[in-house]
Amino acid sequence: MKLHWGHKIGIVYALFAGSMIFMLILSMQEKHELVNENYYENELAVQGKINADKNLKTADFDVDISSANKQILVSFMGLPSGDVPTGTVMLYKPDDSSLDQTIDVALNADNKMLIQPIGDHGRYKVSVRFKMSGIDYLKEKQVVL
Structure with a gap:
């Protein structure tokens, strides 16, 4: 049996539909996680983050975040003597929230x-x-280990 142009269009359409169904199934199996449980509430506090970031940019000291030997190094450079920073370092792993710290x-x-x-x-x-x-x-940076 010889295939004419109508058969070829049908085959192309069937292959396209099959590949779309395959991609849909793959996307449904992908794990989608938020950065943290209260992601939306935390995003409402954006102005506080902007102010804290601006405070660091105008400060006389700096904070550097880098990676070395599969570890994360946070360096406070030029801190005023006598002042001790109090706060937290948060590690967010976008692909697995169980590894957040x-x-x-x-x-x-x-x-x-x-x-x-x-x-x-x-x-x-x-x-x-x-x-x-x-x-x-506030200092934020993306680090790849």
């Missing part, structure tokens, strides 16, 4: 903090939120 800021003698994430590798959103002398500060 919240750690209190605890600096060593060099004003650094080394964090070992629960997960081995991948992308983390690191958020350092702290307070010194009654002023809120």
Whole structure:
């Protein structure tokens, strides 16, 4: 039996429909998670985050977030003597919320903090939120381990 142009159009249409159904099934099996349980409530507090970020940009000190040897290094550079930051470091793993962590800021003698994430590798959103002398500060950065 010879295939004419009508058969070929039908075959192309069937292949297209089959591939769409296959992609739909794959997308339904994908795990979709929010960054945290109260994601929408936290996003309403955006102005506080903007102010804290602006406070850090105008401060006389800086916070650096980097990765080294599958660990996250948070460095406080140029801190005023006598001021100790209090706050939290939050590690958000976008692809698996069970690996999210919240750690209190605890600096060593060099004003650094080394964090070992629960997960081995991948992308983390690191958020350092702290307070010194009654002023809120915020530093956020994406880190890949």
